[in-house]
Amino acid sequence: MKKSQISSALSDFFFEYETPRQVLVRNRRVGVVCRLIQLGVLVYIIGWVFIYEKGYQSTDIAVSSVFTKMKGVGYTNVNGVERVWDVSDYVFPPQVVLYLLMNSRLSLFQGEMTGVCVNTTNTCEVLAWCPVEDDRIIPSPPLLMSAENYTLFIKNSVTFPIFGVTRSNLVEGIDADYINKCLYHPEDAPLCPIFRLGDIVKLSGFNFETIAQEGGTIGIVIDWTCNFDVAVKHCKPKYNFHGLYGNPSDTGQTRPSLGYNFRYAKHYLENSVQKRTLLKVFGIRFDIIVQSLARKFDIIPTLTAIGSGVGIFGVATVVCDLVLLYLLPKREFYKNMKFKYTDTPIQVRSRQCAK
Amino acid sequence: MKKSQISSALSDFFFEYETPRQVLVRNRRVGVVCRLIQLGVLVYIIGWVFIYEKGYQSTDIAVSSVFTKMKGVGYTNVNGVERVWDVSDYVFPPQVVLYLLMNSRLSLFQGEMTGVCVNTTNTCEVLAWCPVEDDRIIPSPPLLMSAENYTLFIKNSVTFPIFGVTRSNLVEGIDADYINKCLYHPEDAPLCPIFRLGDIVKLSGFNFETIAQEGGTIGIVIDWTCNFDVAVKHCKPKYNFHGLYGNPSDTGQTRPSLGYNFRYAKHYLENSVQKRTLLKVFGIRFDIIVQSLARKFDIIPTLTAIGSGVGIFGVATVVCDLVLLYLLPKREFYKNMKFKYTDTPIQVRSRQCAK
Amino acid sequence: MKKSQISSALSDFFFEYETPRQVLVRNRRVGVVCRLIQLGVLVYIIGWVFIYEKGYQSTDIAVSSVFTKMKGVGYTNVNGVERVWDVSDYVFPPQVVLYLLMNSRLSLFQGEMTGVCVNTTNTCEVLAWCPVEDDRIIPSPPLLMSAENYTLFIKNSVTFPIFGVTRSNLVEGIDADYINKCLYHPEDAPLCPIFRLGDIVKLSGFNFETIAQEGGTIGIVIDWTCNFDVAVKHCKPKYNFHGLYGNPSDTGQTRPSLGYNFRYAKHYLENSVQKRTLLKVFGIRFDIIVQSLARKFDIIPTLTAIGSGVGIFGVATVVCDLVLLYLLPKREFYKNMKFKYTDTPIQVRSRQCAK
DSSP, X not given: OHHHHHHHHHHHHHHEEEEEOEEEEEOHHHHHXXXXXXXXXXXXXXXXXXXXXXXXXXXXXOEEEEEEEEEOOEEEEETTEEEEEOHHHHEESSSSEEEEEEEEEEEEEBSSXXXXXXXXXXXXXXXXXXXXXXXXXXXXSOTTGGGGGOEEEEEEEEEETTTTXXXXXXXXXXXXXXXXXXXXXXXXXXXXXXXXXXXHHHHTTOOHHHHHHHOEEEEEEEEEEEETTSOGGGOOOEEEEEEEESOTTSOGGGGGGOSOEEEEEEEEEETTEEEEEEEEEEEEEEEEEEEEEEEEEOHHHHHHHHHHHHHHXXXXXXXXXXXXXXISTTHHHHHHHHEEESSSHHHHHHHHHHO | OHHHHHHHHHHHHHHEEEEEXXXXXXXXXXXXXXXXXXXHHHHIIIIIIIIISOTTEEEEOOEEEEEEEEEOOEEEEETTEEEEEOHHHHEESSSSEEEEEEEEEEEEEBSSOOSOSSOSSSSOOOOOSBSOOOOSOOOSSOTTGGGGGOEEEEEEXXXXXXXXXXXXXXXXXXXXXXXXXXXXXXXXXXTOOEEEHHXXXXXXXXXXXXXXXXXXXXXXXXXXXXXXXXXXXXXXXXEEEEEEESOTTSOGGGGGGOSOEEEEEEEEEETTEEEEEEEEEEEEEEEEEEEEEEEEEOHHHHHHHHHHHHHHHHHHHHHHHHIIIIISTTHHHHHHHHEEESSSHHHHXXXXXXX | OHHHHHXXXXXXXXXXXXXXXXXXXXXXXXXXXXXXXXXXXXXXXXXXXXXXXXXXXXXXXXXXXXXXXXXXXXXXXXXXXXXXXXHHHHEESSSSXXXXXXEEEEEEEBSSOOSOSOOSSSSOOOOOXXXXXXXXXXXXXXXXXXXXXXXXXXXXXXXXXXXXEEEESSOTTOOHHHHHHOOOBTTTBTTOOEEEHHHHHHHTTOOHHHHXXXXXXXXXXXXXXXXXXXXXXXXXXXXXXXXXXXXXXXXXXXXXGOSOXXXXXXXXXXXXXXXXXXXXXXXXXXXXXXXXXXXXEXXXXXXXXXXXXXXXXXXXXXXXXXXXXXXXXXXXXXXXXXXEESSSHHHHHHHHHHO
């Protein structure tokens, strides 16, 4: 008996189908208002959420690796002493954040710490490298004005871990032949990975002469905004440049720390005496910042958007019901059409059948 | 004929409005239970999702750039030999991860690779820099105890790419005057970007004497948790400090690699003979970690939250229906009120009209 | 009067409960189709969204800190000149991106910039370090083939800021004893943080002899994919290795920039004459890339998934309704069961009651 009951309940459940009963209100005003609201919701869901904001896609942020190489030879003539500067002289560690020496004040210090450098005056004796550095003078014009024509080569590899896609900034068409002769230009050669320093500085809003003398930091942003619903080859980097600190176009707040410089010492041993050359170097620091956002169709956000869209549709119905049941002149009539009351069933039936 | 049919169907569609027919159950128990469930859902959606979790906002993570500068002069006296240390002597590359030399064992090696350093014993001859380094002794007290009073200046620029907002840790009010005289303090000066090393070490849970002797790694976390629905000026950094490896408060698992040290060689050429000074340096490595999470009103998550909230409301109704149709004594009555059956229409009508 | 009205409306609201009236269609075809659609939606929501995609969890990405230490001693014999290389000679800055010198061409330059190096020919005089470097020869076999047996020790600390969890790659069980004797192996010792260079190169798809001669970049990916709904101790790193640029298995596009090398100068002062040794170093650059994704139960995505699932359910009902009202032979009958018309109430009633 129990078994047959269960199987009967199951067959009932499977062969039955529930659908809500509806009142079809034939009223021009309500009809138009409601259809417009529903249309608005539909346009929002399809137009805004799906087409404009691509709500059917999930997102992924890349992990990346950057490699740089700078090329160019500089020449300086300080007080008649000529000198040649090549990459190994003016680029500090060959990494993501790389530093280009632009200007420097050179002073050779003796290694023995005398501590009695100045003792004819009444000041206290200070133990220090000797002679003491004079911090006030910035050489002008800058030493390495020729750096304007140096070039910077950037290799960048990005991997989107969730989507399993790896891309390099040497995209399709950027082969050895092209790299040997190209130079980055925002419109004419936006994919060439070789950048002229003068161009970078100009595009970032700095003035080359100022930055060459006092130093500064330039952010080179490599922007990977990709849509993997189209072919992967359309996923290409975009390069942007902007001054990070002490940019002349910044508001006053960052002014206190204009310029970029640091002290750098080279150590020598001469006749078993430790000596060092202290350089206060002014230069351009390049921060290569990889920024990425990839999108791809995903069933979860798609169905979440559809499901919540249906919910918003329900809100539209609630709004229309409020109009129908509280604002229209015939609201009592509609209320009776829509609702059935449990406590006064006879009255309800009679009303309903009387209509 | 076809055309008029279509236009008629269209006008029908536009001037009609469908609203579900409802049973209004006047039953105190069911009413209270259902209203409470619905109220709970509403409180959850408005209170939790919207107000507490700010479900109407989308999020963005920043790309960032960091610049550091350390200041301070140290003095050492090893076996009567006095020496002065300034920044260029004790700070290794001026970058995001910066390294402060705190202690070191110095040994001068001869450059010629003799390979016969030790041959009076019966051991095999080994080709090595000579003399061989003695790895067992860590100088104590540490060389640069005065480093406690050095200061570290951090400039940090963050850009939230989706929201298009760029901020610097030199926020409004942190101008040149303030920077010249301020020193970071968790309560009194939480926005001053100049940090005393002793303070950093203390706040990170380390003991300065221990870390100065054996070395260690300290993470300086710059936390940008911002809400761009209020004025951008309220988006301010918070600084946290914690030991990353070999922190005394860590559990036993990280103990094996307590301390931080590496070997560092300076190369010389004396009388055409290559020599080098090998330093085993013990020091503090500062990892500057930028952590960011910005939120801003976005129409998509707002409507997704509302839409799925309506869905949860639907679940509440289903729960109430289960109570109504399966638990109440008058459940058969309510079942007949709610459902109309298609297979026995006459019986249903009669029942319905009989009530 | 006003007060009693409000309290009456409130009591009405609280003691009433609205439930939609339904038509129970007893039709095998429609029933089975609709139940199958509903079952599909249910299986999708529970099986796919909840169990497979873990839609009840929110995600977090870690901030991380990496520390490396390399060990190994190399020996070279160039034209009868023996030399020993230890870590401080061949590892460039001890950081996240570390560089291992594998091969180099050495040339000693004079410091005085003569500018008249070559003047017996008719070429223009060039001011340069002298003698000029010959760029064409890559020494073969590579200098440091023994590097295959060097070991790299990686310490990595990750913090998931939203979940407030900090983990180290020295997980439970990886203690001092284990580290002293272990060596990473993909299957036998997947958690040992000490890596043999030869293994890394092989696992990344490179050939050691090629990379040792021409250089290359290897990405060491530390993958933290964690589920914090289970015990934190199950959150363990996975190590992957792959060639980043100039990998032989890459497609043609990255070929132009095969190999990895840079120029590096060591400066000397001999008899007050500046000299430098310029090294063109070929080597392996290791990029340590930390990739992370943690998941944890969160009430918001859970209820969003449920809520939008209910919405999808609603779509299933709409589909069934379309079948019922437009495709079935008895569609007119079902239409009259489902809809009540407001403009012709008598007709509707009569129809309805006539059934």
